[in-house]
Amino acid sequence: KDLNPYFEGALSVIQSIAAICATAVREASVYERAITExxxxxLTGLINRKFFLELLDQEFERYKxxxxxxxxxxxxxxxxxxxxxxxxxGDMALSRIAGVLQSALNETCHAARIGGKxxxxxxxxxxxxxxxxxxxxxVSEIMEINNRSGxxxxxxxxxxxxxxxxxxxxxxxxxxxxxxxxxxxTVKRAGK
Numbered sequence: 001k002d003l004n005p006y007f008e009g010a011l012s013v014i015q016s017i018a019a020i021c022a023t024a025v026r027e028a029s030v031y032e033r034a035i036t037e038x039x040x041x042x043l044t045g046l047i048n049r050k051f052f053l054e055l056l057d058q059e060f061e062r063y064k065x066x067x068x069x070x071x072x073x074x075x076x077x078x079x080x081x082x083x084x085x086x087x088x089x090g091d092m093a094l095s096r097i098a099g100v101l102q103s104a105l106n107e108t109c110h111a112a113r114i115g116g117k118x119x120x121x122x123x124x125x126x127x128x129x130x131x132x133x134x135x136x137x138x139v140s141e142i143m144e145i146n147n148r149s150g151x152x153x154x155x156x157x158x159x160x161x162x163x164x165x166x167x168x169x170x171x172x173x174x175x176x177x178x179x180x181x182x183x184x185x186t187v188k189r190a191g192k
Contacts, residue, residue, distance in 0.1 A: 041113040043091055044098035052112035052120055053177075059110075060166060060173035063124045069131030069165040072180045073097075073138070075117040076158045076192045084155050093157050096145045104138055119159075120180075128165040135161045160187040 039051035047055070059068060075081075075097070082090040094117070101111040101119060110122040121138075123131050139159055146156040162183025170176035 041098075044095055044113045046098050046102065046119070047110060047112040049112065049114040052110065052114055052122070055110055055112075056122060056177065057173045059122055059124055060176060064166055066167075067125055067127045067165065068167075068176070069121075069123040069126040069128060069163060070176050070180045071121040071123065071131055071135045071161055071163045072114075072177075072184045073101075073119040073121070073135075073142075073159045073161045074184050074188065076160055076188070077155065078117040081155050081157065093145065097142055097157070097159070100138060100141045100145065104134065104141070126165070128163060128169065131163050131165060135163055158192060160184055160192050162187060 039047055041048045056070070075094070078090065081093065094113070097119065098111070098113065101121060105111055105121065105123075108124050109126075112120045112122070114120045121135075123134070126134065139161055142157060142159050162180045162185070164170055164176050164179035164183060166176050170179055
């Protein structure tokens, strides 16, 4: 039997619309994946510096009147570690550190790799004391990486950390970051 010409026309239009919709969904998926990849550090999977700084500004505005802490962690003597064990082992150490950081945070917190050997934790709702406690636990856990790596390690992985909290210790996102950075380098100069 022949199909009704009106039905064939409608079917053709529906197929065209479906094809256009499928293309749009596919392109949206590709776009979302590109955005996600642009915001992530390839080695560690943490958010990258650029996206972290955007989040810092947003979260500071949201939590500036309550509590927001920023913790910066800098791997000690990482150049020496790479020289002793090679960059592949250094990359594995950075990935392990990232894993420790991610596993310790709740869904409102953010972990980022903001430099070659530098990490940041953005901690909404954390005052300076709770941020200090979390950071001390993370520093200890990172030191445990050496025990879990299996081989004999003569140069252990350690990190120096600096913390700053708003609203009492910083009046802007920039000041929050600068104060935490100053604290890290003060710790490094004082012997790590």
